[in-house]
Each structure stands twice: as C-alpha cells, then as structure tokens.
Amino acid sequence: MTADLVHLDDTDLLRLLDGACEPAERASLGSHLESCPVCGARRALLERRVSRLSVRLRAADAPPRPATLPMRRILRARRRRVVVRWGLAAAVVLLLASVAGVPPVRAWIAERARALWSFAAGRRAAPVPAQPKAVPPVNDTAGAVTFASPASVFALRIAERQASGTLIIEAGERAQASAAVTGARDSVELLVLPDGLRIVNRRSSTAGYVVRVPGGLSRIVLQIGAEAPIVMVPEARSGRWVADLGARK
Amino acid sequence: MQLAELFERHHGELYRYVARFTGDADLAEDVVQDVFVRLAERPPRDTDRLRGWLFRAATTIALDALRGERRRLVLVRGRVDRLPMGEAPPDPGVLAERAETQRRVREALGELNEKDRAVLLMREEGFAHREIAEAVGTTTKSVGTMIARALEKLARHLDLDREDTP
Numbered sequence: 001m002t003a004d005l006v007h008l009d010d011t012d013l014l015r016l017l018d019g020a021c022e023p024a025e026r027a028s029l030g031s032h033l034e035s036c037p038v039c040g041a042r043r044a045l046l047e048r049r050v051s052r053l054s055v056r057l058r059a060a061d062a063p064p065r066p067a068t069l070p071m072r073r074i075l076r077a078r079r080r081r082v083v084v085r086w087g088l089a090a091a092v093v094l095l096l097a098s099v100a101g102v103p104p105v106r107a108w109i110a111e112r113a114r115a116l117w118s119f120a121a122g123r124r125a126a127p128v129p130a131q132p133k134a135v136p137p138v139n140d141t142a143g144a145v146t147f148a149s150p151a152s153v154f155a156l157r158i159a160e161r162q163a164s165g166t167l168i169i170e171a172g173e174r175a176q177a178s179a180a181v182t183g184a185r186d187s188v189e190l191l192v193l194p195d196g197l198r199i200v201n202r203r204s205s206t207a208g209y210v211v212r213v214p215g216g217l218s219r220i221v222l223q224i225g226a227e228a229p230i231v232m233v234p235e236a237r238s239g240r241w242v243a244d245l246g247a248r249k
Numbered sequence: 250m251q252l253a254e255l256f257e258r259h260h261g262e263l264y265r266y267v268a269r270f271t272g273d274a275d276l277a278e279d280v281v282q283d284v285f286v287r288l289a290e291r292p293p294r295d296t297d298r299l300r301g302w303l304f305r306a307a308t309t310i311a312l313d314a315l316r317g318e319r320r321r322l323v324l325v326r327g328r329v330d331r332l333p334m335g336e337a338p339p340d341p342g343v344l345a346e347r348a349e350t351q352r353r354v355r356e357a358l359g360e361l362n363e364k365d366r367a368v369l370l371m372r373e374e375g376f377a378h379r380e381i382a383e384a385v386g387t388t389t390k391s392v393g394t395m396i397a398r399a400l401e402k403l404a405r406h407l408d409l410d411r412e413d414t415p
Contacts, residue, residue: 010397011390018396020378020389045410049400052409057373059347060354061265062274069256070282077290 008032008039013046107152107218143185147192149177152218155196160225161247162205169220169241170212171234182208196221203247215239256285259303262374266304267311269370272355280311298383304374305384308367357406361399368392369399 008029015021016029033039099105154177158167165183179190179197188207189200199209213220215237222243223229232241260281268277284306293302358366364385371381378392387395404410 010401011393014397014400015378015390015393018372018378018393020393046397046400049404049409053400053403053407054373056350056354056407056409057269060269060351062268062277062351064261064264065274065278067256067260067264067278067281069253070286073282073286074252074289077286081290 144180145190146178154220156222157198158224159200164206165245166208167243168210172238177213179211283310301384365395365399368395
C-alpha cells in the first residue's frame with residue numbers, strides 16, 4: 001500500500017482484484033482507485049490480462065481423459081502401511097521388552113507395579129525408599145569406613161591382586177554399608193563411590209578386607225583389576241562370600 | 250468421504266492443473282494417480298483443507314517427476330495430446346492450431362519459475378491467496394507479488410495486452 005500521491009503497485013491491485021485484502025486495506029485501496037485514473041487504468045489492464053490468460057490456458061488444455069482410481073496400487077499401499085505399522089509396533093515391543101530385562105529397569109518396574117497394586121487395593125502406597133545420594137569419594141584414614149549403600153547393585157572394585165590376603169563380603173540386616181582393613185593397613189585406601197566401594201591396594205600388600213552390605217541387594221559385583229567381574233546374587237537377606245586376593249600363579 | 254468419491258470430485262481439476270504445470274498430459278495422469286495413492290497411504294489429519302493438500306501433493310510429486318524425467322520431457326515436447334477414445338479425429342487444421350497454442354502456452358509457462366507457476370495455476374483453479382500461501386509455504390502478500398510477476402511475464406510471451414487478443 002502506498003500514499004495517495006504514489007501509484008499502487010501490481011501486487012496491491014491483484015490482491016484487491018482477488019479479494020485478498022483485509023477490509024481496512026480494501027477501503028484504502030478503493031479510495032485511491034476512485035481518485036487515480038492511472039491506477040484505475042492499470043487495474044483494468046490487469047483484469048484483462050487475467051481474463052485473457054484464462055482463455056489461453058483453457059484453449060491449450062489437454063483434453064480430459066477418463067480415469068479410474070488405481071485400486072490395485074492403493075490396496076498395495078494400504079497393505080504396506082499395515083505391515084510398516086505392525087513392524088514398528090513389534091519393534092517398540094521388542095525394545096521395551098529388552099529394556100525391561102535390564103535389572104535396574106526391572107527393579108524399577110517391579111517397584112512401580114507394587115505401588116500401583118497397593119493403590120488399586122485401596123491402600124496408601126508404601127513410600128519408595130529414597131535412593132542413596134552420591135557420596136563424594138572419601139579417603140580412609142583409620143582403616144574403616146561406613147557409608148550409604150546403593151539400593152540395588154553394589155559394585156566392589158579392587159585395584160589389583162596382591163601378595164596375599166582375603167576379602168570377606170557379608171550381607172545382613174543393616175542400613176548402611178561398611179568396610180574395614182584387617183592386618184597390614186599400609187598403603188591401602190578405601191574409596192567410597194556412588195555405586196559402591198573401591199579398594200586401592202598395591203601388589204605388595206598383604207591386608208585383608210571385610211565389607212559389610214545391607215541385605216536385599218539384587219547383586220554384588222566384584223571386580224579385581226582387569227579380571228572379568230564376579231557377580232554374586234544374594235539368595236536371602238543375608239550371606240557371606242570369601243575371596244582369595246593372592247596373585248594367581 | 251470415500252476415496253472413490255474424492256477421486257471423482259477432484260480428479261479433473263488436478264489433472265488439468267498438473268498438465269498445465271508440467272506441460273505433459275501423460276505425466277499428469279501418473280501424478281494424479283500417485284496423489285490418490287498417497288492420500289490412501291498417508292491421509293492428511295486436517296480434512297477440512299483436503300483440496301489444498303491434494304494440490305500441494307500434486308505439485309510436489311510433479312516436481313519430483315519433472316526432475317527425474319526432464320530428458321524424456323524434452324523428447325516429447327511439441328507432441329499433440331492423445332484424444333479420448335471414441336472421439337472422431339478433428340480437422341488437421343484445428344489440430345495444428347491447437348498444437349501451436351499448446352506449444353506457446355507451455356513455453357510461456359515454462360519461462361516461469363516453479364513456485365510462480367504453481368501459484369498462478371492454483372489461482373486459476375480458484376484458490377484464495379491465503380490457501381495458496383499455505384500450500385506453497387509463503388505469505389499471503391507474497392502470493393500477490395508472485396502472481397503479479399508471473400502475469401507480467403506471460404503478458405509479454407502470450408501478447409495478452411494486444412488490443413485484438415481475445
């Protein structure tokens with residue numbers, strides 16, 4: 001849109017012709033057209049062009065052809081669509097099933113299911129035990145440490161095998177985990193980590209270790225150096241495992 | 250609405266639009282069929298704007314086809330379109346005149362860029378600027394500009410401003 005002394009451009013005139021202007025704009029353009037013969041002539045020219053173009057296009061049109069709906073292709077496309085949908089659904093189910101197989105997810109699902117069951121039974125769901133917060137690494141200075149245990153999987157890592165020594169793991173009715181060094185404590189550190197405990201020992205060490213964890217863990221994973229991890233699954237709420245840390249010959 | 254009913258209602262205008270847009274009646278027939286296969290396969294959520302959806306799909310499919318078959322199009326340019334079966338062959342002079350008109354119009358439309366061509370031809374099919382803007386992904390005001398630009402070019406190529414032009 002332009003001021004009265006300036007002529008309207010073709011865009012404005014076409015929008016006016018095609019009824020594409022807002023009412024206020026239409027009024028303003030119309031008022032200009034009434035008083036401007038130049039723009040009026042231009043509008044007439046555009047109208048003529050539009051009309052003549054339609055005639056030319058129709059004259060050049062290909063004759064209409066009888067046509068039928070391509071039913072065979074449509075049915076094939078619909079079948080393909082169904083197959084793709086079922087394929088996607090199957091993929092989602094497989095993905096969910098495989099994710100649900102991962103122990104932490106399984107535990108979480110079981111926990112939610114129990115809460116839901118309680119709710120459905122009209123009882124107030126038991127409060128979900130709070131996850132232990134990540135504990136910043138703590139250096140042991142007195143050969144013993146007590147700390148909050150992870151809820152489900154306890155990871156116990158030992159830096160390497162040593163000259164001799166024994167590791168005892170005890171699971172029992174306790175709220176917190178603890179670890180203690182027995183025998184020669186020199187050059188051994190107990191490092192508390194969010195997922196468990198790391199024992200930083202040396203090859204020359206002869207110390208022994210007692211690690212106590214709460215009952216009810218789903219797994220205790222022991223890793224010595226770069227060896228394959230040993231997974232212990234407590235069958236009851238208590239248990240005891242002994243491992244020889246002496247270097248293998 | 251059933252697919253067959255939609256086909257019955259929109260096939261003619263889609264065929265005309267695509268034939269004008271591509272300059273190839275055979276290709277237009279294929280494109281229109283592809284549009285309805287796509288409609289059966291992935292129908293739009295907003296069925297209130299189905300007509301715009303059909304034309305937008307037709308434009309997209311036609312452009313893909315044109316890009317893939319540009320060479321073939323060059324080979325068939327200037328050909329007289331097939332007549333419907335059962336129709337008596339027209340006078341050779343009429344045929345030649347129609348062929349010449351088609352050639353000129355196709356050449357003139359071919360001078361426009363694809364977007365301007367689509368906008369101009371959708372306007373010819375009675376779409377409002379707002380609907381065209383939605384279909385080609387631009388603003389309503391830009392549609393006016395595109396139509397004005399296309400019209401200016403076609404006026405030169407087709408002598409639309411000549412006093413004796415019908």
